[in-house]
Amino acid sequence: MLQRPTPSTQLAPQHPSRATSPGPSTPSASPAPPTTIQRTTMLATPRPITRQNLQLPKPTAGTTGAATAATAPIAAVSTTATSPGLGPTIMNNIRRGIAAVKSTSSSLIDKPQHSLDHASADVTLSPPSTASMNNSRPASPSPQSQAATGTTTGTSSSPSTTGAKTENVTVTVRIRPFSSSELRAAGGPTEVWDVSDDGSKIGYADDYAVQARRAPVEYIFDHALTGSDNEEIYNSSVKNLVQSAMEGYNGTVFAYGQTSSGKTYTMSGNETQPGITPRAIEDIFKYIRENPDREFLLRVSYLEIYNESIRDLLSPEAIDLKIHEDRRRGVYVSPLKEEIVTTPSQVMRIIERGNDQRHVSATDFNAHSSRSHSIFQIVIESRDRSAASSGSSTPRKPAGAKPAAAVRVSQLNLIDLAGSEKATSNEERRKEGAFINKSLLTLGTVISKLTEEKGAHIPYRDSKLTRILQSSLNGNARVSVICTISPSSLNVEESNNTLKFAARVKKVVTKAQTNSVMDDKALLEKYRREISELKAQLMATVSNGSDVIGVGGDNNAGGKQAELSTLLEKERLKHEEEMLEMNMVRNALKERIDHLTTLILTSQSINTKSAAPERPISRYTVETSADGTVLEFPKEIESRLAHKDALVKQLKSEVEMQQEKMALMRVAIEKTLKGESVDLEKTLVKVLEDPPREKLLNEKRASIMSAHSLEPISETGNNVDITAPRSIQLGKGDKAARSLPNAGLTGDDNKSYLNLNEDENEDDDLLDTPWNREELRNLRQVKRELEVVVVAQTKKLEDVLNSVPFEDSDEFRDMVIEMEEQREEIVTLKEERERLRMKVTELKNTIRRMEQGGSSSTSLSSDAADMTSGSLGRSTDPGTPVNAKIKELEMIAQKERRLRMDEQARSMGRIDSLEAKLTMLKAELSVYKLAAYE
Numbered sequence: 001m002l003q004r005p006t007p008s009t010q011l012a013p014q015h016p017s018r019a020t021s022p023g024p025s026t027p028s029a030s031p032a033p034p035t036t037i038q039r040t041t042m043l044a045t046p047r048p049i050t051r052q053n054l055q056l057p058k059p060t061a062g063t064t065g066a067a068t069a070a071t072a073p074i075a076a077v078s079t080t081a082t083s084p085g086l087g088p089t090i091m092n093n094i095r096r097g098i099a100a101v102k103s104t105s106s107s108l109i110d111k112p113q114h115s116l117d118h119a120s121a122d123v124t125l126s127p128p129s130t131a132s133m134n135n136s137r138p139a140s141p142s143p144q145s146q147a148a149t150g151t152t153t154g155t156s157s158s159p160s161t162t163g164a165k166t167e168n169v170t171v172t173v174r175i176r177p178f179s180s181s182e183l184r185a186a187g188g189p190t191e192v193w194d195v196s197d198d199g200s201k202i203g204y205a206d207d208y209a210v211q212a213r214r215a216p217v218e219y220i221f222d223h224a225l226t227g228s229d230n231e232e233i234y235n236s237s238v239k240n241l242v243q244s245a246m247e248g249y250n251g252t253v254f255a256y257g258q259t260s261s262g263k264t265y266t267m268s269g270n271e272t273q274p275g276i277t278p279r280a281i282e283d284i285f286k287y288i289r290e291n292p293d294r295e296f297l298l299r300v301s302y303l304e305i306y307n308e309s310i311r312d313l314l315s316p317e318a319i320d321l322k323i324h325e326d327r328r329r330g331v332y333v334s335p336l337k338e339e340i341v342t343t344p345s346q347v348m349r350i351i352e353r354g355n356d357q358r359h360v361s362a363t364d365f366n367a368h369s370s371r372s373h374s375i376f377q378i379v380i381e382s383r384d385r386s387a388a389s390s391g392s393s394t395p396r397k398p399a400g401a402k403p404a405a406a407v408r409v410s411q412l413n414l415i416d417l418a419g420s421e422k423a424t425s426n427e428e429r430r431k432e433g434a435f436i437n438k439s440l441l442t443l444g445t446v447i448s449k450l451t452e453e454k455g456a457h458i459p460y461r462d463s464k465l466t467r468i469l470q471s472s473l474n475g476n477a478r479v480s481v482i483c484t485i486s487p488s489s490l491n492v493e494e495s496n497n498t499l500k501f502a503a504r505v506k507k508v509v510t511k512a513q514t515n516s517v518m519d520d521k522a523l524l525e526k527y528r529r530e531i532s533e534l535k536a537q538l539m540a541t542v543s544n545g546s547d548v549i550g551v552g553g554d555n556n557a558g559g560k561q562a563e564l565s566t567l568l569e570k571e572r573l574k575h576e577e578e579m580l581e582m583n584m585v586r587n588a589l590k591e592r593i594d595h596l597t598t599l600i601l602t603s604q605s606i607n608t609k610s611a612a613p614e615r616p617i618s619r620y621t622v623e624t625s626a627d628g629t630v631l632e633f634p635k636e637i638e639s640r641l642a643h644k645d646a647l648v649k650q651l652k653s654e655v656e657m658q659q660e661k662m663a664l665m666r667v668a669i670e671k672t673l674k675g676e677s678v679d680l681e682k683t684l685v686k687v688l689e690d691p692p693r694e695k696l697l698n699e700k701r702a703s704i705m706s707a708h709s710l711e712p713i714s715e716t717g718n719n720v721d722i723t724a725p726r727s728i729q730l731g732k733g734d735k736a737a738r739s740l741p742n743a744g745l746t747g748d749d750n751k752s753y754l755n756l757n758e759d760e761n762e763d764d765d766l767l768d769t770p771w772n773r774e775e776l777r778n779l780r781q782v783k784r785e786l787e788v789v790v791v792a793q794t795k796k797l798e799d800v801l802n803s804v805p806f807e808d809s810d811e812f813r814d815m816v817i818e819m820e821e822q823r824e825e826i827v828t829l830k831e832e833r834e835r836l837r838m839k840v841t842e843l844k845n846t847i848r849r850m851e852q853g854g855s856s857s858t859s860l861s862s863d864a865a866d867m868t869s870g871s872l873g874r875s876t877d878p879g880t881p882v883n884a885k886i887k888e889l890e891m892i893a894q895k896e897r898r899l900r901m902d903e904q905a906r907s908m909g910r911i912d913s914l915e916a917k918l919t920m921l922k923a924e925l926s927v928y929k930l931a932a933y934e
């Protein structure tokens with residue numbers, strides 16, 4: 001018989017108000033001792049950046065500047081005699097700028113996400129057990145001692161000098177409303193559980209205890225709630241913890257309970273009752289809005305544990321992920337994809353994406369039962385803004401500068417556990433259930449051991465779930481557990497088990513403290529540092545750029561010697577080019593700075609974001625006003641339009657030039673015809689001369705600008721946007737184009753495609769000018785795109801033609817029948833012929849017999865013998881009976897031969913016409929399919 005548990009023996013008695021007390025008071029300022037700042041230079045690029053990648057002219061031997069490739073001999077002059085060109089400083093800046101922009105743009109500009117695995121070398125991701133953290137299990141006072149003193153170790157916050165906060169896990173029990181099936185099965189609602197008015201105690205309802213002859217029980221928790229209001233449960237049990245997470249404390253919330261008891265409803269909710277997760281996300285951004293003194297960086301990940309295997313829900317192909325542990329990062333899963341987020345709706349979209357991948361199935365107990373444990377994690381980095389601007393973010397710290405500002409790093413884990421369940425009818429569900437039950441059992445054991453005396457072995461490693469939760473349960477996190485139970489008497493045993501689990505968890509003590517890092521291990525710091533570096537480089541290009549203009553001017557002014565004037569002019573052109581390139585670099589630097597800045601959230605940026613409607617996700621969506629006017633084109637489209645404009649301009653100028661020349665020629669010819677004297681030679685020289693200098697310059701400008709404007713699209717590297725049109729994905733001879741990810745080509749196709757690129761070295765045979773190279777690149781690009789399109793179209797056409805078997809068509813069937821009939825006719829004819837042949841043989845035999853029989857039959861016999869030899873002999877006297885017989889035979893044979901030939905000819909004709917018809921039909925069918933396909 002069940003004993004009524006008393007608070008002193010069953011659980012850690014809590015005063016409800018304690019649990020609702022505010023979270024940790026303002027944590028003390030970063031207590032961490034100054035750590036060595038590991039300067040990771042942003043110029044260390046994950047993939048090599050080449051000039052080709054950047055669409056810049058390649059350097060030629062003898063040049064020092066990145067932008068002087070087209071004029072190697074001139075550059076040689078410039079560096080030694082007339083002009084320093086772009087000095088080493090500015091060129092270094094340009095190079096560094098390019099490298100910096102390229103180093104992370106591939107992973108962040110197009111795809112703002114960050115892989116844990118990739119980052120493992122330089123980013124601290126899971127702070128629970130950084131070296132400075134206290135990982136040892138805090139001593140938990142025995143229930144007896146709690147009872148004796150009437151106090152708890154719990155939620156009465158006691159921040160230590162290191163900002164640590166020792167407290168019991170917050171436990172909330174939630175009883176959901178009756179489901180219709182429960183009402184049907186129990187013949188109506190029988191209230192099993194009763195919640196005290198102050199919302200802290202739960203026990204059997206009196207009537208039920210009497211009716212079911214159960215000893216009364218009473219459990220005391222932080223909260224005991226009924227109903228469907230998710231706001232109430234969030235406010236009472238989670239809100240504080242989210243606030244603490246924003247202040248730098250790790251937080252873990254999980255829902256525990258039997259299957260179909262309401263865990264997912266509590267964590268995720270629905271449209272009318274958003275659950276804990278969406279409310280926490282809203283609160284996180286609200287906190288950022290309301291705290292203008294700090295800046296934040298948020299990144300999220302989402303995984304599930306299904307049948308004891310870990311899957312990345314944001315990267316579904318990543319299965320069976322491993323759990324690792326080290327002193328710096330504690331326990332962590334790798335490789336796990338993280339995405340940097342900047343708005344609540346972005347986070348919700350990510351969660352939806354993850355949920356689409358989650359294992360959910362109908363069971364005997366729940367139409368949408370979670371068959372896996374899911375863990376959604378948000379890592380929050382934050383820093384004092386004033387410290388950020390004056391402290392560590394300067395690229396090079398001058399002596400005596402302020403110490404680096406620490407970045408607080410905390411993580412919030414929102415966990416929806418799979419439900420414990422009885423055996424179900426479906427075998428697969430049963431297998432899943434076995435895994436679920438085993439891991440929940442391990443969780444129970446771990447919780448029990450944690451509350452036993454210090455030093456007991458805790459079997460975290462017995463399940464993936466407990467291993468992942470180890471950091472939270474064992475130390476540095478505030479933990480809130482929501483235990484959900486069914487209201488029905490049918491589930492009373494499971495509900496009792498859940499309540500016992502809840503009572504055990506309540507005794508677990510954790511000691512959360514703020515975690516700070518002071519170097520590039522925090523992305524926030526890394527990005528701030530990078531922004532500062534980029535800004536410094538931007539400044540450098542500005543100041544050095546003006547130097548260059550000055551140098552260009554000097555060159556012009558200083559041109560004293562006549563033989564140098566051509567070189568000086570070329571030099572001036574070269575400087576123009578360099579300036580254009582520098583502008584490109586500046587723009588790229590600015591873009592990168594802007595991008596990094598948007599990833600770092602501040603009260604101001606959040607407010608601006610929430611005021612403005614969220615931008616469309618697609619890079620290729622055009623924003624229009626209500627009347628359809630285009631408000632803003634996406635950047636890439638703008639770039640392509642700019643490129644088109646430049647080309648059109650170039651073509652126009654060419655046409656103008658040709659028209660001018662034609663006009664000159666026309667005038668000259670007219671004059672000649674009129675007999676006027678014309679200096680034809682001079683006219684011809686004019687017509688054939690090079691385009692005027694200004695036009696050349698314009699062309700160069702256009703070609704460089706177009707290269708720049710196309711650059712962000714073609715240089716996507718490993719970030720090929722599969723939603724983009726193929727022509728955009730196929731960069732200028734880049735890797736993406738070579739691998740042809742989606743063109744549906746065979747190995748051979750790829751080979752021919754590669755062959756197409758073999759003429760890449762033709763550059764060397766051409767006049768080495770930027771516009772020639774650009775032209776060539778563009779032509780190759782078009783050629784490649786066309787090749788891909790042709791191959792793909794051909795393949796599609798073949799597929800279509802092969803996909804509808806001709807054999808299934810009605811025409812084919814009719815023809816088969818007709819041919820069958822013909823074949824039968826031929827067989828009949830053959831039989832007829834056989835019959836006639838037999839008749840001839842019979843006649844021959846008759847003649848032979850007649851010959852053997854003497855008199856009239858003698859002559860017949862000799863004739864018949866002739867006939868057998870192949871030529872029917874003929875008696876000179878046709879009037880004899882034998883000869884008459886022979887004649888008759890001859891006629892029959894002739895008739896038979898004619899008949900046979902006629903029939904053969906007829907059959908052949910029919911077969912011929914049938915074959916022609918078949919060919920026609922096949923051709924018609926192909927045309928028809930082609931038309932249908934198009």
Ligand SMILES: Nc1ncnc2c1ncn2[C@@H]1O[C@H](COP(=O)(O)OP(=O)(O)OP(=O)(O)O)[C@@H](O)[C@H]1O
Nearest residue numbers: 176227228259260261262263264265366369370419
């Ligand atoms: N508090 C509640 N108010 C109203 N409906 C609820 C509540 N809790 C649960 N439900 C409903 O009960 C059903 C089962 O809930 P839910 O799927 O959340 O259970 P679960 O514990 O997550 O189950 P499983 O472990 O099988 O995934 C759902 O239809 C849900 O909408």
